[in-house]
Amino acid sequence: MYLFFTFLFGSVLFSFACCMADRILDGEDFIHGRSHCGHCRHVLSWTDTIPVVSYLLCRGRCRYCGERIPVHVFLWESGGGVLAVCMQQLCTGSPLHRWIMILYCAILMVMSRIDRRTLSIPVFLQYGIAVLGALDCLTGTVPLPERLVFFLVPALPLWIICRLRPVMGRGDIRLLAWSGFLLGRQIIAVFVLSMWAGAAVCIILRKRKLAYVPLFLAGILPTVAGLIDPLVLLYLPK
Ligand SMILES: [Zn+2]
Structure with missing residues:
Protein backbone atom coordinates (compact mmCIF):
# COMPACT_ATOMS: atom_id res chain seq x y z
CA MET A 1 0.00 0.00 0.00
CA TYR A 2 2.87 2.37 0.89
CA LEU A 3 4.49 1.76 -2.51
CA PHE A 4 1.17 2.41 -4.26
CA PHE A 5 0.90 5.83 -2.54
CA THR A 6 4.55 6.49 -3.38
CA PHE A 7 3.79 5.76 -7.06
CA LEU A 8 0.72 8.03 -6.87
CA PHE A 9 2.70 10.86 -5.25
CA GLY A 10 5.51 10.48 -7.82
CA SER A 11 3.12 10.59 -10.78
CA VAL A 12 1.23 13.63 -9.40
CA LEU A 13 4.51 15.43 -8.67
CA PHE A 14 6.00 14.72 -12.10
CA SER A 15 2.69 15.58 -13.80
CA PHE A 16 2.94 19.02 -12.14
CA ALA A 17 6.66 19.22 -13.03
CA CYS A 18 5.92 18.42 -16.69
CA CYS A 19 3.17 21.06 -16.81
CA MET A 20 5.54 23.57 -15.15
CA ALA A 21 8.33 22.92 -17.69
CA ASP A 22 5.93 23.20 -20.65
CA ARG A 23 4.39 26.43 -19.35
CA ILE A 24 7.76 28.04 -18.63
CA LEU A 25 8.88 27.16 -22.18
CA ASP A 26 5.63 28.62 -23.59
CA GLY A 27 6.01 31.77 -21.44
CA GLU A 28 2.80 31.02 -19.48
CA ASP A 29 1.99 31.46 -15.77
CA PHE A 30 2.46 28.01 -14.19
CA ILE A 31 1.09 28.87 -10.73
CA HIS A 32 -2.23 30.60 -11.40
CA GLY A 33 -3.25 29.33 -14.85
CA ARG A 34 -5.88 26.53 -14.93
CA SER A 35 -4.94 23.29 -16.72
CA HIS A 36 -6.09 23.45 -20.31
CA CYS A 37 -5.74 21.59 -23.61
CA GLY A 38 -2.74 22.94 -25.50
CA HIS A 39 -4.71 22.75 -28.78
CA CYS A 40 -8.34 23.87 -28.18
CA ARG A 41 -7.54 25.73 -24.87
CA HIS A 42 -10.58 24.05 -23.18
CA VAL A 43 -10.16 24.16 -19.36
CA LEU A 44 -9.77 20.61 -18.02
CA SER A 45 -11.94 19.21 -15.22
CA TRP A 46 -10.35 17.28 -12.35
CA THR A 47 -11.27 13.97 -14.02
CA ASP A 48 -9.10 14.97 -17.02
CA THR A 49 -6.05 15.57 -14.86
CA ILE A 50 -5.64 12.27 -12.96
CA PRO A 51 -2.04 11.28 -13.80
CA VAL A 52 -1.62 8.17 -16.00
CA VAL A 53 -5.34 7.17 -15.62
CA SER A 54 -6.83 10.11 -17.60
CA TYR A 55 -4.31 9.61 -20.42
CA LEU A 56 -5.13 5.89 -20.72
CA LEU A 57 -8.93 6.38 -20.45
CA CYS A 58 -8.92 9.02 -23.23
CA ARG A 59 -6.42 6.92 -25.27
CA GLY A 60 -3.94 9.80 -25.37
CA ARG A 61 -6.38 12.30 -26.91
CA CYS A 62 -8.08 15.49 -25.68
CA ARG A 63 -11.69 14.71 -24.61
CA TYR A 64 -12.98 17.97 -26.14
CA CYS A 65 -11.22 18.33 -29.51
CA GLY A 66 -9.72 14.87 -30.07
CA GLU A 67 -6.18 16.26 -30.57
CA ARG A 68 -3.37 13.90 -29.56
CA ILE A 69 -1.85 14.68 -26.12
CA PRO A 70 1.99 14.71 -26.40
CA VAL A 71 3.36 11.30 -25.35
CA HIS A 72 5.97 12.93 -23.08
CA VAL A 73 3.12 13.87 -20.69
CA PHE A 74 2.33 10.18 -20.18
CA LEU A 75 6.04 9.26 -19.92
CA TRP A 76 6.62 11.92 -17.24
CA GLU A 77 3.59 10.78 -15.20
CA SER A 78 4.29 7.04 -15.34
CA GLY A 79 8.11 7.48 -15.19
CA GLY A 80 7.75 9.81 -12.17
CA GLY A 81 5.73 7.17 -10.32
CA VAL A 82 8.31 4.45 -11.09
CA LEU A 83 11.19 6.76 -10.15
CA ALA A 84 9.58 7.60 -6.78
CA VAL A 85 9.14 3.88 -6.00
CA CYS A 86 12.78 3.13 -7.05
CA MET A 87 14.09 5.98 -4.89
CA GLN A 88 12.13 4.77 -1.87
CA GLN A 89 13.52 1.25 -2.37
CA LEU A 90 17.15 2.01 -3.32
CA CYS A 91 18.02 5.30 -1.62
CA THR A 92 19.57 5.09 1.85
ZN1 LIG B 1 -8.42 19.96 -26.90
Missing part, protein backbone atom coordinates in the same frame (compact mmCIF):
# COMPACT_ATOMS: atom_id res chain seq x y z
CA GLY A 93 18.77 7.45 4.75
CA SER A 94 15.62 8.50 6.58
CA PRO A 95 12.17 8.62 4.89
CA LEU A 96 12.34 12.47 4.86
CA HIS A 97 15.70 12.30 3.03
CA ARG A 98 14.21 9.97 0.42
CA TRP A 99 11.23 12.30 -0.19
CA ILE A 100 13.67 15.20 -0.55
CA MET A 101 15.59 13.19 -3.18
CA ILE A 102 12.35 12.55 -5.12
CA LEU A 103 11.56 16.31 -5.09
CA TYR A 104 15.18 17.00 -6.14
CA CYS A 105 14.84 14.69 -9.17
CA ALA A 106 11.57 16.42 -10.15
CA ILE A 107 13.30 19.85 -10.06
CA LEU A 108 16.20 18.44 -12.12
CA MET A 109 13.78 17.03 -14.71
CA VAL A 110 12.16 20.47 -15.13
CA MET A 111 15.63 22.09 -15.38
CA SER A 112 16.74 19.46 -17.87
CA ARG A 113 13.78 20.03 -20.21
CA ILE A 114 14.24 23.82 -20.14
CA ASP A 115 18.05 23.62 -20.45
CA ARG A 116 17.83 21.31 -23.49
CA ARG A 117 15.61 23.79 -25.34
CA THR A 118 17.05 27.13 -24.16
CA LEU A 119 20.58 26.33 -22.80
CA SER A 120 19.63 28.18 -19.60
CA ILE A 121 18.27 27.30 -16.12
CA PRO A 122 15.64 29.46 -14.33
CA VAL A 123 17.18 30.91 -11.14
CA PHE A 124 14.17 30.09 -8.92
CA LEU A 125 14.71 26.36 -9.65
CA GLN A 126 18.35 26.65 -8.51
CA TYR A 127 17.14 28.19 -5.23
CA GLY A 128 14.63 25.34 -4.98
CA ILE A 129 17.64 23.00 -4.62
CA ALA A 130 19.12 25.33 -1.96
CA VAL A 131 15.86 25.05 0.04
CA LEU A 132 15.95 21.23 -0.26
CA GLY A 133 19.58 21.29 0.96
CA ALA A 134 18.56 23.35 4.04
CA LEU A 135 15.65 20.96 4.70
CA ASP A 136 17.94 17.94 4.31
CA CYS A 137 20.15 19.27 7.13
CA LEU A 138 17.33 18.14 9.47
CA THR A 139 17.76 14.52 8.38
CA GLY A 140 21.41 14.27 9.49
CA THR A 141 22.25 12.24 6.36
CA VAL A 142 25.32 14.37 5.57
CA PRO A 143 27.36 16.25 8.26
CA LEU A 144 27.27 20.05 7.88
CA PRO A 145 31.08 20.48 7.37
CA GLU A 146 30.89 17.97 4.46
CA ARG A 147 28.00 19.93 2.95
CA LEU A 148 30.05 23.15 3.12
CA VAL A 149 33.15 21.52 1.55
CA PHE A 150 31.19 20.08 -1.36
CA PHE A 151 29.29 23.33 -1.84
CA LEU A 152 32.69 24.66 -2.95
CA VAL A 153 34.08 21.50 -4.63
CA PRO A 154 33.89 21.20 -7.63
CA ALA A 155 31.92 24.47 -8.07
CA LEU A 156 34.61 26.96 -6.95
CA PRO A 157 37.49 25.64 -9.18
CA LEU A 158 35.04 25.55 -12.13
CA TRP A 159 33.93 29.11 -11.37
CA ILE A 160 37.60 30.24 -11.44
CA ILE A 161 38.25 28.35 -14.71
CA CYS A 162 35.12 29.93 -16.23
CA ARG A 163 36.42 33.42 -15.38
CA LEU A 164 39.32 32.66 -17.75
CA ARG A 165 37.49 30.52 -20.32
CA PRO A 166 33.69 30.04 -20.30
CA VAL A 167 33.51 26.24 -20.46
CA MET A 168 30.24 26.11 -18.47
CA GLY A 169 27.27 28.38 -17.82
CA ARG A 170 26.87 30.19 -14.48
CA GLY A 171 23.58 28.36 -13.90
CA ASP A 172 25.39 25.00 -14.29
CA ILE A 173 27.97 26.01 -11.67
CA ARG A 174 25.25 27.16 -9.25
CA LEU A 175 23.51 23.81 -9.83
CA LEU A 176 26.76 22.00 -8.87
CA ALA A 177 27.24 24.19 -5.77
CA TRP A 178 23.73 23.72 -4.35
CA SER A 179 23.69 20.04 -5.30
CA GLY A 180 27.03 19.64 -3.49
CA PHE A 181 25.43 21.21 -0.41
CA LEU A 182 22.52 18.76 -0.68
CA LEU A 183 24.44 15.58 -1.55
CA GLY A 184 27.84 16.01 0.12
CA ARG A 185 30.64 13.85 -1.34
CA GLN A 186 28.25 12.15 -3.78
CA ILE A 187 28.47 15.29 -5.94
CA ILE A 188 31.98 14.14 -7.02
CA ALA A 189 30.58 10.92 -8.49
CA VAL A 190 27.75 12.82 -10.19
CA PHE A 191 30.21 15.35 -11.62
CA VAL A 192 32.62 12.68 -12.94
CA LEU A 193 29.75 10.67 -14.47
CA SER A 194 28.27 13.78 -16.10
CA MET A 195 31.66 14.66 -17.63
CA TRP A 196 32.01 11.14 -19.06
CA ALA A 197 28.45 11.29 -20.39
CA GLY A 198 29.23 14.71 -21.92
CA ALA A 199 32.40 13.42 -23.59
CA ALA A 200 30.52 10.39 -24.99
CA VAL A 201 27.66 12.54 -26.35
CA CYS A 202 30.14 15.04 -27.88
CA ILE A 203 31.97 12.21 -29.69
CA ILE A 204 28.81 10.40 -30.86
CA LEU A 205 26.76 13.45 -31.90
CA ARG A 206 29.81 15.57 -32.90
CA LYS A 207 28.40 18.53 -30.98
CA ARG A 208 30.50 21.25 -29.38
CA LYS A 209 27.79 22.86 -27.23
CA LEU A 210 25.62 20.72 -24.94
CA ALA A 211 22.94 21.37 -22.33
CA TYR A 212 24.55 20.33 -19.04
CA VAL A 213 21.53 19.39 -16.88
CA PRO A 214 20.56 16.25 -18.90
CA LEU A 215 24.17 15.01 -18.46
CA PHE A 216 24.01 15.86 -14.74
CA LEU A 217 20.76 13.89 -14.51
CA ALA A 218 22.46 10.87 -16.13
CA GLY A 219 24.99 10.98 -13.27
CA ILE A 220 22.56 11.66 -10.45
CA LEU A 221 20.20 8.69 -10.75
CA PRO A 222 22.74 5.84 -10.26
CA THR A 223 24.63 7.82 -7.60
CA VAL A 224 21.67 8.83 -5.42
CA ALA A 225 20.23 5.32 -5.73
CA GLY A 226 23.49 4.13 -4.09
CA LEU A 227 24.65 2.12 -7.12
CA ILE A 228 27.93 4.02 -7.41
CA ASP A 229 30.42 4.76 -4.66
CA PRO A 230 32.07 8.17 -5.20
CA LEU A 231 35.41 6.95 -3.86
CA VAL A 232 35.53 3.99 -6.25
CA LEU A 233 34.71 6.33 -9.12
CA LEU A 234 37.56 8.66 -8.25
CA TYR A 235 40.08 5.87 -8.69
CA LEU A 236 38.55 4.39 -11.85
CA PRO A 237 40.12 6.75 -14.43
CA LYS A 238 43.68 5.98 -13.23
